Amino acid sequence: MYRTLCRLRPHDAEMAVAVSTRFKETAKRKGRKEDGPLTPPLPRRWSLTPGDLYLLIGGAALLIGGMWVRHGGASLFADPIGAIAAVGQLTALYGTLLALIGILLMSRAPWIEQVVGSDEAARLHRLAGFASVWLLVVHALASTAAFVSGDSIATPGQILDGIVDFTVRQEGGVGATVAIGLFILVAFVSIRAARSFLAYETWYGIHLYVYIAVALGFTHQIALGSDFVGDALARNTWIALYAIAFVPLILFRFLTPIFRNLRHQYYVDEVVMERTGVVSLWVAGRELDQLPVRAGQWFSIRALTADGWWRSNPFSISAGPDARRLRFTIEAVGDGSRRLQRLLPGTRLFLEGPYGLLTGAVRTREKVLLIAGGIGITPLRALLEVLPARRGDLALMYRVPSKETLVFKRELQHLADARNAEVAFVTGSRESFAFRDDPLSAAGLNAAYPDILERDVYLCGSPRMMDKVEESLHELGMPKVQVHLERFGW
């Protein structure tokens, strides 16, 4: 098997492995004749690098700076009040740029997913969002201070009066103040401490106010921004920057999922209990052989039922895609996952995706170690099935609190045999381990996998477990490019 696979390109090999391991099994279960493997297409790879994205952002930042200088902004620094006005202008421009970058990062544009990854995009989105809000607050204060200052710089009381006056009297003032208020609200509920008190859906609903804030901010800038009033070129450039952020958002967050769902018409085909509290949904649909997807990716699942249509939850595919069905394995942790577990065959679904970079596409080494914790086994189970590998190149360490909480035990044993892979179930409390070291510590990992530095590590589990493993890998000196992970959180 390996020799044949090696002559194929890695992508083809991955699909060949997935299909050859599973199509017989599926055909048998469905009671149909084995009619040969189908190969779903792989998601398109864009010839872009993170450098291209940074170039785009750096280019926009330079353009904005150039526009401001062209309008004589630098000369404002001649006196203190002018300098405050300059700070007000620059913070408005760069605060908005950061907000637009934040929106672009969450657009789910495939090239952003590919070069940054959904985890990193979410992290950068968060950073850009907070920085943007800080800058816009400074803009509001500095611009008002410059406006209301006479011979001497305005006091905090005068600035406050100035903001009220601006809101009440200035055309578009209410919109601008509401926009800042919404930005502050969204930033507040996104602080980790505040977020832990909110359900995901509540937080997400409030988060959507950002779009209203950005729209209000846009009209305020075009109407009053010193750089845009009277300069059509600057105005059009500004509009183009908004388009760069919003067109991908509309295209990939809304239109593409709608189009894909109309085409594939996903529905629950089969519901399988894996163990208490864990259920697999087998999802079928039309033309799934045309759906580009690869093992390790995830979808956001929305059940089109009276009580489920308004919420969606992300789940990884837990089996290599075989162009006929997708399998999701769901652990019941809250309302959303419990509802999905109770779905009946035939229920229509709305899927967004596939997303995610925890795939064979990012692999850099021939040898691979998959480290799963708890339900984090789902994407790694799919990767164990499909990653092309020679005998012994593939290993899985599966960490669970007890034997009873293992999922896919038999499947994993079967895959270990079929793929000549090493599968280790690590169960029990840390104190009860037979190992001398905690298996997830640097020493523990090194003892179990002495060649670990020659491997790529794919990691998925609880945040605590992932932090621990990342720390251990760092301690062992593993380069970041060899570590690939998916966080099951927000």
Ligand SMILES: Cc1cc2nc3c(=O)[nH]c(=O)nc-3n(C[C@H](O)[C@H](O)[C@H](O)COP(=O)(O)OP(=O)(O)OC[C@H]3O[C@@H](n4cnc5c(N)ncnc54)[C@H](O)[C@@H]3O)c2cc1C
């Ligand atoms: C990329 C990704 C892949 C995942 N794959 C799987 C999988 O294969 N199997 C599995 O059992 N679980 C998976 N999860 C976790 C799963 O999405 C959550 O357990 C589920 O959404 C919980 O929702 P709930 O309403 O049941 O529970 P809640 O009590 O509402 O949420 C429990 C926790 O789940 C997270 N969560 C809830 N809703 C969302 C959301 N819409 N987006 C992101 N996080 C959310 C939050 O951290 C929250 O604290 C995955 C998560 C992510 C982000």
